[in-house]
Amino acid sequence: MSNDQSPIHHTKTIYLIRHGETDFNRQGVVQGSGVDSSLNALGQAQAEAFFQAYQHLNFDKVYTSVLQRTHQSVKKFLERGHAWEQHEGLNEISWGVREGKIPNSRDNEYYKILIDSWIEGKTDMPSEGGESPEDVVARQKPVFELILSRPEEQLILVAMHGRAIRILLTHLLERPLHEMDTFDHANLCLYKLIYDYKTSKFSVELACDVSHLEGISE
Template identity: 25%
Template sequence: MTNIYFIRHGKTEWNLEGRYQGANGDSPLLEQSYIEIQQLIKALKSIKFDAIYSSPIKRAKDTANLINTGLNQNLDVILNDNLEEFHLGKMEGMKFTDVAVQYPEELDAFRNHPDKYDPKNINGETFQALLKRMVPTIKKIVDQNKIDANIIIVSHGAALGALIHDLLGVPLKDFRKQGGLSNTSTTILETQNGTEFELVKWNDTSYLDRIRDESDVV
């Protein structure tokens, strides 16, 4: 059984400010995030990992490199463009409150009704396009690693939420029913064949020494 540990990057300045980052926006990890990533590493330390893959966007790459260094298991972080966050077009860098005023339909659909999300007006990426690049990437990663591998994937909140639900066979309209993923969270799926996936753990932050708040979740 292969276990995939999907990890959302550490919290950033824009996360704290309530801004959309997307694939073409970015901001530094908060100082607190370095402490929280060490707490995550401590929780993972007893597991022997076979590979670490990451989005190339700096906030994810920095998180992945810190995890890799902390685990000290002689692995290389493998960067893959297909693990990037949603391309959010005009919403990137904007505060959620401003998006709610300028693009209320897009915001509501993106957060609550993925099956109705049409990003043409904001020059963004559809859920279908995101899944077309991410799902085959995960299946290829499973196929390239040994049976019973433990694999870390470091990526982004909205992208990982969509990806994980699709791998579990959840209909698009229900992608948001469990809510979003927190910064520095771990969601674990297992698979025997890289085709069917089962949920082991969802959005785990039990190892973090703080209470989750609204700015943690995407």
Template identity: 30%
Template sequence: MVEVYIIRHGETDTNKEKRINGNSTDLPLNEKGRKQANQLREVFDLSDFDEVISSPLIRAYETAQILTENTGIEVKTDVRLREADYGSWDGVSEEKLYKEHPEVFDDNGYLLPDYIKYAQDAENYEDVYQRVDDILNEISQLGDNKKVALVCHGFISRALMKVIMNIDDISKIIQPRNCGVSRYRLNKDGKRYLIYYGRKTPLEF
């Protein structure tokens, strides 16, 4: 089996300001976000990982660089791990959008799939599920006892959980906090297992 660790990036200003933080809000980590990544590195050693693959967006790649500092591991990037593209809603205040379109937010304040009725040039959730499933299928074929870290985003972490565990409704999945870590096992024959979801420091990994 392949051990896969899913890591959400550290905090950005758009996270702090509670704005939609999608593919087009390509911002670096803020001070708190860099601190979160450094705290995670202190308890989560990536030096024995076979691969570290990051979303190409700055906030994820910067998180990956901090986590692999002094490990000798080269961070790869894969566009399939980029955050969902919320189109014209990217960067917009969540509070503003909720006042205008409360029907496209679930009970936990996350966007429902039909938000694309209102957000121009937005990405369909089904397309996101397909691209993360594609990368999971590739990783599952790497061989036994491989360890892979994927550094990505909040919705992508939820989408990966949905696809791995075959959950019918993504609204059932809470978003991990910044620098939260989830762990799964992938078998070559397609079986997938959850070990834990959204852990934060100083818990043991």
């Protein structure tokens, strides 16, 4: 047998989920990092369905944002005693002064111009009173540097938010930040990521997977 053997912890598997539905999601209210909404009945059912599908996995650690909709989405795993950390760096983007409101036609036009600007490459442009995608990825990077510095945590669950996930995936997959909207998301969707410590690269095994939600009615 060759002495050139692979290290025991040469990969890390990350189950990255978006939180379940909230009433604000359903109503079209802008949430962002400044609105700490709870899951509604459907969101709770989505969280339960995800738990039923993946309860056989023994996660070494659960990571969430500091917002309760992510905590509630992984509640059943936490109740089983999985180690848990919450990090503000995993919070949703701050949408600024328009958070907590249903957008009117003027707001919708504002958001269209803002997101179009990001797609055009102006990812340093913040929302009014809020953050830019570059602000968000700057606070995400230290959290994932911490996560990757713990190779003993081979299997982890991370619960985050829609826009924040799009931004994070561009960073992890070494894609330009302006391509963030090429990543789909849905409430309680799953991205399964594999990190290879030898190559320092991520690969995607599942993208925006919602197969665990089949049979849940809206």
